Structure formats: structure tokens, C-alpha cells
Amino acid sequence: MRTVKFLFLLLLGTHFLGSAQTFDRKQVGVELDNDLYASVKNDRYYTNGITLFYSCLNAKSSVSLLKKTTEFRLAQYIYTPRTRLANAIKVNDRPFAGYLFGEANQTFFMANNRVYQGAVQIGYVGPNSYAEEMQNGLHDAFSLRHVEGWQNQIKNTFALQTQFRFSQKLFPSAITPHFDVHFQGQATLGTVQTALNSGFFARIGLKNLQPIAHSNFYSGGVLGTPKTEELYFFIHPSLQYQAYDATVQGSLFGTQSPVELDLIRWRWHTAVGIKYRYNHFNCQYTFFYRSKEVNHPVNTSYYYGSIGLTYSFR
Secondary structure, X not given: OHHHHHHHHHHHHHHHXXXXXXXXXXXXXXXXXXXXHOOOOOOOEEEEEEEEEEEEXXXXXXXXXXXXXXXXXXXXXXXXXXXXXXXXXXXXXXXXXXXEEEXXXXXXXXXXXXXXXXXXXXXXXXXXXXXXXXXXXXXXXXOOOOOEOHHHOOOOEEEEEEEEEEEEEEOOOOOOOOEEEEEEEEEEEEOOXXXXXXXXXXXXXXXXXXXXXXXXXXXXXXXXXOOOEEEEEEEEEEEEEEEEEHHHHOXXXXXXXXXXXXXXXXXXXXXXXXXXXXXXXXXXXXXXXXXXXXXXXXXXXXXXXXXXEEEEEO
């Protein structure tokens, strides 16, 4: 065992020493979402999410392109009503639903401080997402009572999603090493969600900000040097028009679910958080606020927290 430990430490040390003289070209990471990360009393609607991802640097194809990355994600999102005892349909102020999917995306970091991103997702909403099993397993692990009412969940719907995102730095000629503002727009189209988002995000650096192409805001830390350090707060308010959401309204293909509700089309989103990067490691915490999304007399706005950890390597 001592020999194994020695070899492991030797390989780890060799990896770090080698990486210290090169650029990191790959990343692996995890994002964990839960309403308990924002409040021990708030437990409703978007109740848990887990995302695993891997990203890598691609070859550049033009002078105007600073960097291009490809990322693969595997994620599961879980949605429930506000009460844990929701066997009766009448107390479901939001349908039970799970969304399990794989995603491939590419991000283009341009020399003019613009970012373009396109993504495709394939998966399932409904029992095939294994959301009920995941939630029950988590509750068993922490000796919590099971949530009642999963028999009312949204029925199986095949997920084929596309997403397009664009951002542009505002006032690019201004010399503000600890502050910048970007416009961001996003369009989502598919069998799970169709929506438009528009808003701004601002970074407030406790250290000099990295250019957005080399910052961890969009996983741009790929091709960053191990000695790079980032520490900044950010705020990201946005307005959303939501045309369709299968986790609330059910399938597009005519399959009737026990609980299906109407959407509130216009919604307000806000994200506030902190991101830190040192050497190969990134960590972040984000607080999300979502205005009321479902046309139901009991349904309200809600909030949740997200924790992210990322490791970059050659």
C-alpha cells in the first residue's frame, strides 16, 4: 500500500509539474443544483439537478477567432410541487417531472469580445428520466421521507433540443480592469422547451478580470495557464418569454399526463454569484431567482443554489 501511494503521488506530482509549463486544454467538472443550497426552508419546483461535463480546446479556423471549445454534458433535472405529500392531483401546483439528457455544444470566442454558442440535447422527460428513483435514493441516503405523488408525473416525452447563445461586451474600449458588462441573448427550441431570453451580466473583480475568452464564465479557462487566478462576483438579470415547457404542459405529441398546467409567458430571472479560479481548479456558487412560472393560484416564485467544481488539465 505504501508503494501504491508513493507511485500515485509521484504521478500526480509529475502531472502538476508538467502542466505548470504548458496550457490546459481540457476540463472536467460537476454542477450541483438544489433549493437547499439557498434556503433550508425553501423546497419546491426545481428541486435538484446534477450535471457532469467535459470540454476541450479545438483548432482555430480563422484570424478573428481567438478560441473554439467543444463540451459534452450529461445532466438530470428534477421538478416537484411545493408539498411532499402530493398524491392528490388538486394539490399539485406544479407537475412532477424529470429531464435526463446528453448535450454537445461548441463555443466560439471572437477577437471582438463576442461569444457564440450552439448546443444540441437529446434525452427524455418523464419516467425514463429516472427522476423518481434519483430523488428517493437521495432521500434514503439522508434518512428523509419519500416524496409522495410521482404517479402524477409528466409522461414520457422524447427530448430533442437546440440552444443558441450570444454575448457581446459593452463599452469594449473602456479600461476597467475590475469591472465589465456584457449583453447576452439566448434562444431555445425543441420538444422540451421553447423560449427567448435577453439580459445583461456584469463581473466585479476582486482581482484583475480575465478577458471573457479566457475567463471561467463560459468555461473559457481551457487554454489558460495554470498560474492564472480569477476571483469575481457577478450578477445576471434577464427577461424570458416562454412559449412551451414540457415539464409543465406535457408532451407536444398529444400524450395526456395526469397534471398539466398553463405557463406564465413572461418571466424574470436573476443569478448572483461568485467564481474563483486558481491553477487548475475552478469553483463557484450561484444563487438563482425565478419569478412565478405556472398559472396556478398557489404557485409562487422560487429560488435555488448551484455549486460548481472544475479541474483543467493538458
